[in-house]
Amino acid sequence: MKADVTIIGGGVIGTVIARELSRYNLNIILLEKEDDVAMGTSKGNLGIIHAGYNADFNTLKGWLNIKSNSMFDKLCQDLKVPFKRIGSLVIGFSEKDLKKLKELKENGEKNNLKNLEIVTGDKLFKLEPNLNHKAKYALYAPSAGIISPYKFTIALADNSVVNGVKVLLETEAIDLKCENDQVVSVLTNKGIINTRIVINAAGLYAGEVAKAAGYNFRINPLKGEYQLFDKKWGSLVNHVLFPIPTKLSKGIVISPSVHGNLLIGPNCYPVKKKDDLATTETGMDEIYTEAKKLISHLPDQDTVTSFSGLRATIEGREDFIIEASKKIKGFINVAGIKSPGLSAAPAIAEMVLSILKEVASKIFPKLELNYQDNFVETLNELPRLADYLNKIEEWQEIIEKDSDYGEIICRCENISKGEIIEAVQQPVPARSLDAIKRRTRAGMGRCQGGFCSPRVLRILSEELKIPFLKVTKKGLGSEILKTMTKDMVEKGDKI
Numbered sequence: 001m002k003a004d005v006t007i008i009g010g011g012v013i014g015t016v017i018a019r020e021l022s023r024y025n026l027n028i029i030l031l032e033k034e035d036d037v038a039m040g041t042s043k044g045n046l047g048i049i050h051a052g053y054n055a056d057f058n059t060l061k062g063w064l065n066i067k068s069n070s071m072f073d074k075l076c077q078d079l080k081v082p083f084k085r086i087g088s089l090v091i092g093f094s095e096k097d098l099k100k101l102k103e104l105k106e107n108g109e110k111n112n113l114k115n116l117e118i119v120t121g122d123k124l125f126k127l128e129p130n131l132n133h134k135a136k137y138a139l140y141a142p143s144a145g146i147i148s149p150y151k152f153t154i155a156l157a158d159n160s161v162v163n164g165v166k167v168l169l170e171t172e173a174i175d176l177k178c179e180n181d182q183v184v185s186v187l188t189n190k191g192i193i194n195t196r197i198v199i200n201a202a203g204l205y206a207g208e209v210a211k212a213a214g215y216n217f218r219i220n221p222l223k224g225e226y227q228l229f230d231k232k233w234g235s236l237v238n239h240v241l242f243p244i245p246t247k248l249s250k251g252i253v254i255s256p257s258v259h260g261n262l263l264i265g266p267n268c269y270p271v272k273k274k275d276d277l278a279t280t281e282t283g284m285d286e287i288y289t290e291a292k293k294l295i296s297h298l299p300d301q302d303t304v305t306s307f308s309g310l311r312a313t314i315e316g317r318e319d320f321i322i323e324a325s326k327k328i329k330g331f332i333n334v335a336g337i338k339s340p341g342l343s344a345a346p347a348i349a350e351m352v353l354s355i356l357k358e359v360a361s362k363i364f365p366k367l368e369l370n371y372q373d374n375f376v377e378t379l380n381e382l383p384r385l386a387d388y389l390n391k392i393e394e395w396q397e398i399i400e401k402d403s404d405y406g407e408i409i410c411r412c413e414n415i416s417k418g419e420i421i422e423a424v425q426q427p428v429p430a431r432s433l434d435a436i437k438r439r440t441r442a443g444m445g446r447c448q449g450g451f452c453s454p455r456v457l458r459i460l461s462e463e464l465k466i467p468f469l470k471v472t473k474k475g476l477g478s479e480i481l482k483t484m485t486k487d488m489v490e491k492g493d494k495i
Contacts, residue, residue: 002194003029003166004367005356006186008173008209009201010037012149012345013337015156017199020349021356022163024369029193030157030165031186033172035475036435037428038153040203042342043438044277044309046226046255046263047149048240050343051088051141053108053116054250060320064344064351066111069143071346078378079155081147082258088144088240089119089128091294092137097244101139104245108141115142130236132296144240146258149342150438154428155379161427162376169428170475173202176212176331182363183213183330196364197330197356204274204312206335214327217317219336221274221310224249224266225283230302230446234260241294250339252290254298259441261304264291271310279306305448311338322348324355329363332356382422386414386441409459410452412445420456424463431464433457434474453480 005021007014010032018030032039049072055062076083092101101118108116117140124138125131161167168190175187176198186193200209207219234256243251249268257263265287284306292298314321314336325331332355334348341348360367383405388395398418399406405418423430423439430436433443436456443449443456457480460471472478 001029001191003027004195005029005197005199006031006193006195007199007201008186009203009206010034010157010167010169011040011042011201011203012038012153012156012342013203013334013348014201015153015160016345016349017201017334017352018160018165019156019163020353022160022165023371023375025372026369028165029195030160030167031171031173031188032167032169035170035432035472036430036438037157037167038150038438039474041309041311042153043150044307045149045224045342046253046265047147047258048088048253048255048343049083049145049147050340051108051113051144052111052340052343053104053113053139053141054245055111055340056107057111059318060322061340061344062111064320064347065340066113067347068344072145072147075346076147076152079152079159080379080381081152081155083145083147084258085143085145086239086256087140087142088242089138089140090242090244091131091135092244093134094136098137100244101137104139113141113143116140128238128241130295130297131241132294146240146255147342148258154439158427159376159379162379163372167428173209176209178213178328181328183328196367197332197359199332199334199352199356201334203337204310206312206333210333210335213325213331215325215333217321217335218315219312220315221271221276222268222313222338223271223276223308223310224268225279225287225306225308226263226265227284227287227306228257228304229262229299230304231260233262233299233302236262236295243290243294252287254291254294264288264298266309274310277308277310279308283308304446312336313338322351322355324359330359332359382419384419385416389414409455410440410442410445412447412451413441415440415442415452417459420459421463424460431460432472432474432478433460433480436460
């Protein structure tokens with residue numbers, strides 16, 4: 001297999017780069033070792049689009065965040081991804097906190113942020129009526145927003161495929177082959193890809209990929225744990241609420257999710273394994289205790305689920321690494337993309353494009369980056385029952401065209417069979433229960449799949465034309481069923 005550009009990593013950074021490059025007449029391959037995109041950090045975070053007041057504009061993190069913020073409205077509109085610009089509040093309780101809020105405001109204004117305001121008294125509690133009554137001050141940043149990070153990543157991947165990118169799932173980059181200090185191929189678990197340029201967007205594993213190109217940095221995972229509350233609590237807060245930040249993190253945050261739930265988290269601590277996504281009782285206690293300092297009557301029940309995510313932190317370095325290798329021609333590093341990586345993603349893609357153009361002009365002068373004449377900017381709007389609950393007659397018209405939309409599969413989130421089938425037929429198809437969940441929300445509701453999982457399993461079996469026993473939760477090795485009941489009975493096994 002041949003490619004002009006091979007992107008390693010199917011998280012938000014890899015997919016946003018793929019979409020940006022797909023504007024050009026390039027043969028692009030994106031490699032993802034899992035069975036779906038958005039399987040790493042891109043699915044385990046709060047989904048906040050930061051305003052940018054907290055970052056140093058002299059860092060990549062700072063100016064890329066600020067440059068990207070205004071890009072999300074059109075990008076999400078084009079990709080049909082929900083995005084809400086609800087604003088954020090950093091909450092202070094003391095004169096010391098007020099001093100820090102003023103510093104953050106001053107930093108934001110140096111970064112050319114508009115409409116930052118320190119609010120107090122009645123105005124503060126008008127913005128957030130349920131805020132801890134001891135709160136005195138807040139830095140209000142109206143440009144902050146919320147998004148579904150995994151839906152955003154999936155949409156970027158889908159749009160990339162529509163524009164010609166090949167997304168190879170369950171395909172792991174094992175090694176790079178270089179000749180005369182230049183990348184010539186990528187060795188994967190499924191064969192060799194001959195390529196001119198490699199972009200390393202491998203997230204937690206970017207250090208291992210970079211090592212093959214002569215880099216020597218180590219990525220250490222930082223874990224953050226979260227709790228998700230039922231939608232009945234989604235309106236408890238109106239904005240993203242931050243405590244006073246520390247050097248280590250932005251603290252335990254309370255935020256509505258873009259889908260109407262209430263989210264709290266994350267804490268922050270180092271772990272050794274890059275697949276350690278277990279949640280802990282200690283961690284849950286910590287984030288709940290800290291969150292109650294902002295909203296003192298936080299619910300002590302109605303938790304739908306808890307989860308964790310890992311952040312890629314480069315040992316000894318705080319900033320992103322986005323650069324072409326000085327040792328290996330044709331290798332571009334995009335590493336250490338922790339917070340505000342999601343917020344900075346669109347501008348990161350533009351920066352990588354600029355680097356790629358420079359690399360190509362030096363070592364592949366015959367590789368012309370010409371715009372595609374037929375680049376597809378937008379994705380189609382797909383019917384969602386949850387959007388039609390007050391438009392029953394219009395939904396009935398959809399059912400008359402396709403009866404699958406009349407069968408309810410997920411009662412908690414109001415998901416129809418037609419929507420499940422859509423997910424299997426998308427440009428980057430859903431091939432597991434978790435992949436269906438990320439695309440449709442089937443299984444994300446109050447019962448966490450207790451009702452819909454068997455029904456989704458059946459649809460996956462039918463649509464993918466595979467036996468029930470081959471349907472997985474999240475790829476090979478996570479098969480849902482061990483054996484058929486009738487086989488157990490025939491063998492005399494106890495049920």
